[in-house]
Each structure stands twice: as structure tokens, then as C-alpha cells.
Amino acid sequence: MPKTNLATFAPSPLRAIQLGTAALCLALSGAANAELSLLQPPRALTGGAPLQLTLLATQDSPGRKTIKLPDEIVVRIANDDFKPTLLHLKRAAVAPAEVTLSNGQFRRIEYSAALPKELRGTVRIEPVDWDASTTTIVLDRAAPAEPMIAAAPASAAVGAAQTTGEGVPASSAIASAAPDTVAPTSDTEFARISSNEPMYIAFGKNGDANARFQLSFKFHILKPDNPASKSFLDNLYFGYTQLSIWDLQAESAPFRDSNYRPSLFYYIPDTGARASWFTSLGIAAGVEHESNGKAGPDSRSINTVFVKPILTFGNPSEYHWTVAPKLYAYVEKSDNPDIQNYRGYMDLLVLWGKPNGWQIGATLRKGMKRNYGSVDVQVTYPLGKLIPGTGGYIWLGYFTGYGEDLLDYNRHSPSQVRIGYSVFRW
Numbered sequence: 125m126p127k128t129n130l131a132t133f134a135p136s137p138l139r140a141i142q143l144g145t146a147a148l149c150l151a152l153s154g155a156a157n158a159e160l161s162l163l164q165p166p167r168a169l170t171g172g173a174p175l176q177l178t179l180l181a182t183q184d185s186p187g188r189k190t191i192k193l194p195d196e197i198v199v200r201i202a203n204d205d206f207k208p209t210l211l212h213l214k215r216a217a218v219a220p221a222e223v224t225l226s227n228g229q230f231r232r233i234e235y236s237a238a239l240p241k242e243l244r245g246t247v248r249i250e251p252v253d254w255d256a257s258t259t260t261i262v263l264d265r266a267a268p269a270e271p272m273i274a275a276a277p278a279s280a281a282v283g284a285a286q287t288t289g290e291g292v293p294a295s296s297a298i299a300s301a302a303p304d305t306v307a308p309t310s311d312t313e314f315a316r317i318s319s320n321e322p323m324y325i326a327f328g329k330n331g332d333a334n335a336r337f338q339l340s341f342k343f344h345i346l347k348p349d350n351p352a353s354k355s356f357l358d359n360l361y362f363g364y365t366q367l368s369i370w371d372l373q374a375e376s377a378p379f380r381d382s383n384y385r386p387s388l389f390y391y392i393p394d395t396g397a398r399a400s401w402f403t404s405l406g407i408a409a410g411v412e413h414e415s416n417g418k419a420g421p422d423s424r425s426i427n428t429v430f431v432k433p434i435l436t437f438g439n440p441s442e443y444h445w446t447v448a449p450k451l452y453a454y455v456e457k458s459d460n461p462d463i464q465n466y467r468g469y470m471d472l473l474v475l476w477g478k479p480n481g482w483q484i485g486a487t488l489r490k491g492m493k494r495n496y497g498s499v500d501v502q503v504t505y506p507l508g509k510l511i512p513g514t515g516g517y518i519w520l521g522y523f524t525g526y527g528e529d530l531l532d533y534n535r536h537s538p539s540q541v542r543i544g545y546s547v548f549r550w
Contacts, residue, residue, distance in 0.1 A: 326544025
């Protein structure tokens with residue numbers, strides 16, 4: 125192995141500063157083991173610059189130790205307009221496959237990969253197989269490209285130019301590595317499709333065995349280069365949600381009811397509004413049709429206009445609350461003129477959870493008469509936490525009240541517990 129130029133700790137205050145830096149990095153990002161940890165990336169990336177992460181190798185035990193470096197770091201990237209996709213960040217071409225460090229030495233190694241060209245706006249980055257928190261960056265395609273260097277405290281800059289082997293500065297290693305990275309390929313139109321409401325299938329039994337499944341997506345009609353754009357056309361979506369209740373024990377196992385909800389709406393996940401009592405404010409507003417596609421006395425249909433503020437409380441990367449009341453007015457409801465008595469004029473969504481952990485969500489409705497209404501609770505947990513390499517979520521649901529489907533809007537359904545699998549959640 126060629127001789128490497130390592131950053132060595134000096135005695136006393138500088139040594140203490142560097143040890144403190146390494147400990148802080150571990151505390152901020154979590155570590156795969158005691159020797160390797162990921163530094164948090166900065167909050168913004170401009171133009172077509174690649175995504176770059178820094179791996180910190182430290183040696184705090186007596187003597188010398190050789191630490192093997194991974195060839196790549198895998199992260200899962202996603203946002204509201206881009207399905208979760210694995211991105212493989214390669215180690216800088218000039219960086220060695222392993223480093224030998226004495227007690228008190230450290231090394232920073234750069235990893236990079238090109239981001240999909242279709243990706244825009246706020247992007248969630250979740251390291252795979254690393255005990256590290258999910259972070260977010262803002263990707264501004266309209267701005268000039270600038271290299272993305274992992275954020276670290278100022279004291280971590282000591283010896284930073286000596287971290288990639290043979291005295292090559294980290295910035296040079298990044299420039300060398302970027303052309304060799306390969307962006308994941310995805311069809312431009314499909315990149316505009318993302319989750320809208322949860323997508324799942326679940327099974328339960330209260331009386332007869334039954335299943336409930338939901339398909340839901342939204343299509344971003346125009347994708348602006350500037351993620352900060354608030355214009356109407358830049359944030360216009362077509363949405364579609366289909367909910368079906370499947371009677372598994374009836375003869376020929378028919379669908380009891382299927383509800384179809386196309387919509388056209390304006391949506392901004394973060395308006396930029398801030399206050400001391402909430403972290404962020406999003407907004408959705410538009411028109412929606414809902415029907416069950418049946419004729420005669422079983423026909424159900426409503427047209428509504430709605431507005432939905434989305435309030436976040438706490439750190440979105442950790443456990444936090446989201447409250448999203450969907451307020452609507454009925455434009456047409458001739459098939460079910462008294463539906464407001466059972467459904468009311470608002471769906472109140474309350475969520476508590478973490479991006480890579482548990483999430484508990486409840487949708488509450490209160491009708492305009494008596495105690496009519498419903499409670500729909502969904503609990504999810506990432507399946508990959510239990511079975512490495514898998515995606516999606518374990519799904520547990522509970523429903524009680526009126527109108528689990530549109531056909532039964534004025535009928536009280538037996539309380540129902542179901543368990544299943546969710547592709548997307550709130």
C-alpha cells in the first residue's frame with residue numbers, strides 16, 4: 125500500500141478539539157460502528173452537481189489499526205414527486221480501499237453519485253444499512269452548479285486537505301470521482317408520478333373475512349427548475365385514489381364497493397411560513413369527484429371543492445406531529461343528499477411519526493347530526509428494519525363508524541381491525 129499522508133493529532137488543546145469533532149460527528153449522524161460515521165450533508169445543492177457524502181474514519185484505541193473502507197455508500201432518495209430510489213455513491217477514485225490509523229488519528233473519505241435529472245425540490249436522503257438519521261436537502265436546478273461538500277464543524281477542517289491519500293485535497297478527489305458516477309435511469313413522465321395518499325392492501329375478519337386496499341398517486345403536470353416557485357401552473361397536480369372493500373367469503377368473492385376519486389389541485393409542501401408554534405406550513409386546494417361507479421339505488425357520487433393546510437410540529441427528520449384538516453364544500457351530492465349528516469365538512473388527519481420509524485395516523489370525521497362520524501387509524505413501520513433489503517411498510521389498521529366506503533355512507537360498519545402491507549404511507 126503506498127505511503128499515505130494522514131492527519132495526526134497534536135498534543136493538548138488541538139488533540140482535544142479533534143477528538144471532540146469526531147465525537148460530535150458521531151452524535152449528529154450515528155455510526156455503522158465505532159470507527160466509521162457519516163457526516164451530515166449541507167442543506168442545499170445547486171444545478172447539476174452530484175450528491176456527495178463524507179465518511180469519517182477514526183481510531184481511538186491504543187496502537188495502530190487498519191480500517192477497511194466500503195466501496196460505496198447506498199442511500200434512498202425520494203420526495204413528493206419522485207418514488208423512493210436507491211442511489212449508490214462511489215468512493216473517490218484516488219481514495220484507498222483501507223486506511224491504517226494510529227491512536228488519535230482520523231481520515232475523511234469522499235463518496236459521490238450523480239442525481240437523477242428529473243429530481244427537483246426538497247429531497248429526503250436516508251442512508252441504507254447505516255444507523256444515521258434521514259436528512260433533507262433542497263435541490264435547485266435553476267442555480268449554477270456548485271460542488272456539495274459535507275458539512276462539519278470548523279475544527280474538523282484540520283488536516284482536511286490530507287484526507288484522500290497522498291496529500292490530494294478532498295475537492296480534487298470529488299472532481300475526479302464525479303464523471304465516473306452513473307445516475308439511476310427513470311422515465312421522465314413516470315418521474316412525475318408520486319404517492320398521494322397511502323397505498324396498501326390489508327386483511328381482517330369481523331364476521332366475514334374481508335380485505336381493504338387503496339391505490340393512490342398524483343401527477344405533477346409541470347416541474348419547475350426552481351423549487352421555490354409558488355406559481356399556480358408550477359404546482360398543479362392531477363390526483364387519483366381508489367379504495368375498495370373486498371368480501372372474501374361471499375360467493376365469487378366480489379368487491380362490496382369501490383370508490384374512485386380523481387382530483388385536480390394546487391399543492392405546495394412548504395409555503396415558507398414559520399411561527400414559534402409550528403415548524404412548517406404546506407397547502408393543497410382544488411376540486412375532487414368521488415363516486416362508486418354503480419347505477420340505481422346503489423349509486424353514490426359527490427363533487428367537492430377543498431382546501432387543506434398541512435402543519436408540521438417538531439423536527440421532520442425525527443419523531444414529529446403533522447396536522448392536516450381537509451375542509452370541503454359539496455358542489456353536487458344528489459345521489460346522497462344527506463351525506464353531510466354522516467361525514468360532515470372536514471377530514472381531520474393527525475400524524476405522529478418518524479421518516480424511518482413508526483408512524484401512527486388517524487383520520488377523524490364528525491357528521492352534522494348526533495354522534496355520526498368515523499375514526500380511521502393506520503399504524504405503519506418500515507419493513508426493511510425487520511427484513512433487510514425489503515421496502516414498504518407493515519400496515520395495521522382500525523376503522524369504526526359510518527362510511528368506510530361510499531355505499532355505506534349512512535350505515536354504521538362493524539369495528540374492523542386489519543393487517544397488511546403498505547407501499548406508501550402518509
